[in-house]
Amino acid sequence: MARPLGGARSWAAGALGLLLGLLASWNAPAAEKRLLAHYMPWYTAPPISSWWGWHWTMNRFDPEQRDEEGRRRIASWYYPLIGPYDSADPAVLEYHVLLMKLAGVDGVIADWYGKDDYLDYGVIHQRTLRLFEWVRRAGLAFCLCYEDRTIARMIEGGYIPPTQAVARARDTLREAERVFFTQPGYLRWNGRPVLLNFGPVYFTGDQWPAIFSVLAPTNQPAFFTLDRRVTGAVGAFNWPPMWASSTNGGILSREALRSYLDGFEQKASSWPAYISSAFPRFHDIYAEAGVGPSYGRLEDAEGEILRLTLHRALTNRSTYVQLVTWNDFGEGTILEPTREFGFRDLQIVQESRRQFLDRSFSGGPEDLELAWRLHQLRRRFSGQLLVEAELDRVFALVVEGSRETARRLLDALEQQRPVLYAWGWANDRLALRVGGWRATGGLEIQCTTNLLWGPWETVAVYPAGTTAPMFETTVDRSGPARFFRARNR
Numbered sequence: 001m002a003r004p005l006g007g008a009r010s011w012a013a014g015a016l017g018l019l020l021g022l023l024a025s026w027n028a029p030a031a032e033k034r035l036l037a038h039y040m041p042w043y044t045a046p047p048i049s050s051w052w053g054w055h056w057t058m059n060r061f062d063p064e065q066r067d068e069e070g071r072r073r074i075a076s077w078y079y080p081l082i083g084p085y086d087s088a089d090p091a092v093l094e095y096h097v098l099l100m101k102l103a104g105v106d107g108v109i110a111d112w113y114g115k116d117d118y119l120d121y122g123v124i125h126q127r128t129l130r131l132f133e134w135v136r137r138a139g140l141a142f143c144l145c146y147e148d149r150t151i152a153r154m155i156e157g158g159y160i161p162p163t164q165a166v167a168r169a170r171d172t173l174r175e176a177e178r179v180f181f182t183q184p185g186y187l188r189w190n191g192r193p194v195l196l197n198f199g200p201v202y203f204t205g206d207q208w209p210a211i212f213s214v215l216a217p218t219n220q221p222a223f224f225t226l227d228r229r230v231t232g233a234v235g236a237f238n239w240p241p242m243w244a245s246s247t248n249g250g251i252l253s254r255e256a257l258r259s260y261l262d263g264f265e266q267k268a269s270s271w272p273a274y275i276s277s278a279f280p281r282f283h284d285i286y287a288e289a290g291v292g293p294s295y296g297r298l299e300d301a302e303g304e305i306l307r308l309t310l311h312r313a314l315t316n317r318s319t320y321v322q323l324v325t326w327n328d329f330g331e332g333t334i335l336e337p338t339r340e341f342g343f344r345d346l347q348i349v350q351e352s353r354r355q356f357l358d359r360s361f362s363g364g365p366e367d368l369e370l371a372w373r374l375h376q377l378r379r380r381f382s383g384q385l386l387v388e389a390e391l392d393r394v395f396a397l398v399v400e401g402s403r404e405t406a407r408r409l410l411d412a413l414e415q416q417r418p419v420l421y422a423w424g425w426a427n428d429r430l431a432l433r434v435g436g437w438r439a440t441g442g443l444e445i446q447c448t449t450n451l452l453w454g455p456w457e458t459v460a461v462y463p464a465g466t467t468a469p470m471f472e473t474t475v476d477r478s479g480p481a482r483f484f485r486a487r488n489r
Contacts (some may be wrong), residue, residue: 033314033357034106035349036187037326037335038145038277039096041087041110041127042120048086053120055330056084058289071339075289076329081337082375087127090134091378096326096336097138098371098398102363103346104353107141107187108132109196109322113150114172118159121150129179136185138399143187144176145196152202166207170214173221181219188222189234189273189319195221196237196275200230208232224275227264237275237322238264240282240333245296252282252298261309265316276313279324280306280345283332300341306348314356323349343368367403370394373410386438387413389467393435412436418443418486420471428477432484434462434469439488445471446487449480456485 044053045063052063058075063084065073074084085092100108110128113121128144135142151169154160160168180186181193188194203211209232212220223233244256268274282298298305313321325333335345347365354361374394381387390413397406405421412419412435419436434443445460462469475482 033318033321034141034187035104035321035323035353035357036107036109036141036143036275037100037105037323038109038328039111039131039326040328041131042124043085043087043127043327044120044123045084045086048089052084053123058285058291058330060289060291074329075285077283077285077332078329078334078341079339080327080329080334081339081342081372087124088130090130091375091382093131093134094378094395095371095375097134097140098374098395099337099346099368100140100326101138101399102367102371102403103349104358104361104363105140105323105349107143108135108326109143109145111147111198112144112176113147115175116150116154116159116168116172118150118154118157132180132183132185136183137395141185141187142180143194143196144180145198146172146176147198147201148203149199149201155202165202166211169203169207169211173211174214177215177219181215181221190222191218192222193219194224194320196224197233198226200225204230206231222273224273228267229271235268235271235274235319236264238277239324240277240279240298242282242295242298245298250294250296252296257298261312269317273319274317275320275322276316276318277322277324278306278310278313279333280335280341281332285330285332289330303341303344303348306335306345307352310348310352311356314352337368337372343372370398370403370406370410373414374398377410377413381413386465386467390435390437393468409435418488420445420484420486428474430473430475432471434471434486436486437488438462438464438466440464441489442466443486443488445484447473447482447484449482451483459484461489 040055042053042055044051045056046052056063056074061073061075063072063074067073071079072084082092082095108131110131112128113124115122115125132142148169151165154168155162155165186193208223208230212232215221225233225236226239227236229236238261240252241257241260242252244260245252248256280303281300282296284294286292287294310321323335325335327334327336335349337343337346343365346368350361350363374391377387377391390409394406394409397409408419408421416437418434418438420432421435422433424431434445442464443462444458446456447459448454448456459473460471
């Protein structure tokens, strides 16, 4: 299911020229734009699955083998910071949606192939369902990018005859309506569910209105196709134009990129809506994997390509901004943290959001690390119910914006100590939540009036296994100051 698109890598020196060219096309900022991360829910890996899926192996690489640095051999030039993973792993999904939330991303576009039990389409469908569960928990929006190339492949494989193509597409979109369009949080444009199509590939004529006709009037999609607007679409979205690299020895030149972006926006100026994409690089591994020729390279240029394409998308007249991509490791367009780039790309997203969309957005690099630390603790203490309950609380705190409290809890868990936090005061009653690490012997709350010398008096005891305890006490405001601490027994 590799896509016919590719990248480049050799022209950091031309970044200034590209910047000037991109700046030339800027329009007024659009503060209501939403940042949407294009997400691939197609990875399978042990121990969640019993096999390494094609997108990690491409039938050439063996993730069971490791290099001298301990990295598994996967079908990518880049390596996820958390290692290769399964898209159904709840710890991974939690990590991803928290990173998006902290980076200032508003929603997710999931690459979706329908639910047919053909190739890995059904597997991807199940992972899309799980992804959107976590997306909703994080308070993010979501929508689909339907790949109608699935129809072509099912016909080529003899799974369906050509005469059933339109009927199968209708059934697929009815399923999208039933499972996705009607859900709270599904992205809508002018009241219509947003649906992207990476193509069209099979239905290249006027079939789309007939396909959509089976959907309810309220669910006629706001349809966006690749590069050009087709019948039934309100607009289109752009993508790294790797086809243009063929005229420059496989390297996408800055002139070709600028020309493509200018041409796309000129076409889009007459459409009801369009989506601008921002991307950090393109460096596919298809040739090395033996699945086809490389589609070229787009140089990372130390983050300049992402800054330039993102700034342009945020300041032109597009309706949405698509981040291409969250995690397409086969093509190298990933924004997800990697060993090569760390959190850099998400920091660029944070900076751009603050500059162009929301000056009050306060997310910084240290906040992105909250998601990483939470994920590490999930792995370290998997199966320890009390710790997992505390980590659930950390997730909820981050989502609601209480990042400092979340950080205190993570500190306590990493140091294996309890912590008092979230105090409240009413009618001379002090209330404190007890969190962090709980030892097998339980914990106690101690009090003193002399913080330096003590003595400390035990005022409450919680047995092992107590979940989410609250400590409450009456405080005499006219008396000496009292200090409290939590201790493991």
